[in-house]
Amino acid sequence: MTSVEPLAVEHAPIIALSGVAKKYLTPFGEVIAASDVSLTVRPGEMLVLVGASGSGKTTLLNLMAGLVSPDEGDITVAGVDVANASVDRLISLRRNHVSVIFQEYNLVALLTAAENISLPLTVRGVSKAEAAAAADQALAAVGLPQLGDRFPAELSGGQRQRVAIARALALPGEVVLADEPTGSVDTSTARGVMSALHDLRTAGRAVVVATHDPAFREVADRVLTVRDGEVGAMEGVA
Numbered sequence: 613m614t615s616v617e618p619l620a621v622e623h624a625p626i627i628a629l630s631g632v633a634k635k636y637l638t639p640f641g642e643v644i645a646a647s648d649v650s651l652t653v654r655p656g657e658m659l660v661l662v663g664a665s666g667s668g669k670t671t672l673l674n675l676m677a678g679l680v681s682p683d684e685g686d687i688t689v690a691g692v693d694v695a696n697a698s699v700d701r702l703i704s705l706r707r708n709h710v711s712v713i714f715q716e717y718n719l720v721a722l723l724t725a726a727e728n729i730s731l732p733l734t735v736r737g738v739s740k741a742e743a744a745a746a747a748d749q750a751l752a753a754v755g756l757p758q759l760g761d762r763f764p765a766e767l768s769g770g771q772r773q774r775v776a777i778a779r780a781l782a783l784p785g786e787v788v789l790a791d792e793p794t795g796s797v798d799t800s801t802a803r804g805v806m807s808a809l810h811d812l813r814t815a816g817r818a819v820v821v822a823t824h825d826p827a828f829r830e831v832a833d834r835v836l837t838v839r840d841g842e843v844g845a846m847e848g849v850a
């Protein structure tokens with residue numbers, strides 16, 4: 613019998629958090645940003661984290677990327693023990709396995725859109741010509757085939773987000789982490805961003821999105837609610 617199971621079911625998790633806790637000490641007291649969080653994400657799966665502002669969504673993405681270390685618990689991403697890895701190992705994790713699409717440090721301002729995509733490839737040893745071709749292909753895939761020569765400042769917020777997604781498309785990483793990828797863009801641009809991220813998932817990446825945008829529920833494999841640092845029950849399986 614032909615299997616019709618989705619790709620996600622066939623693979624072991626590539627992201628696993630177990631009993632993860634993170635708190636911040638602020639002048640106003642202790643903030644619990646993550647509390648006893650356990651979750652897994654498999655290749656070919658899109659997990660969407662929803663929750664109010666300040667609930668802990670970005671903290672979870674930062675923990676998965678190794679940008680923040682947990683106070684308690686275990687985090688494994690692409691076979692790396694993130695909570696205990698050396699700085700070099702974490703840099704290698706982000707360089708080779710994890711693409712981060714975060715609003716605050718998406719694109720290099722002094723590079724064109726195409727260069728923002730091709731430079732990380734040439735750094736990895738890909739020839740300039742191949743990297744340029746990969747950048748063109750990725751820009752076309754996110755619906756921006758004509759805009760490769762523009763600098764980030766010459767693009768709209770949504771176009772910048774799509775360039776960042778194109779960069780994730782062109783890079784080899786199996787894990788894509790996106791923070792508010794459709795924040796402050798119009799509805800039709802948001803659709804383009806969502807569909808580009810969904811393509812990454814369909815191509816076999818594990819995609820985790822933190823968002824306020826309810827439209828992501830339509831394309832998510834799973835939606836988890838984050839509230840006061842706690843991750844709630846699965847809301848549904850598409």
Ligand SMILES: Nc1ncnc2c1ncn2[C@@H]1O[C@H](COP(=O)(O)OP(=O)(O)OP(=O)(O)O)[C@@H](O)[C@H]1O
Pocket residue numbers: 636637638643644645663664665666667668669670671672822
């Ligand atoms: N570096 C930090 N220092 C102190 N507190 C922090 C820090 N980072 C996050 N927090 C606090 O941790 C809590 C969770 O923040 P986080 O950014 O993860 O929430 P969020 O759900 O992503 O919010 P938003 O939707 O507004 O981006 C918040 O109360 C926030 O103020």
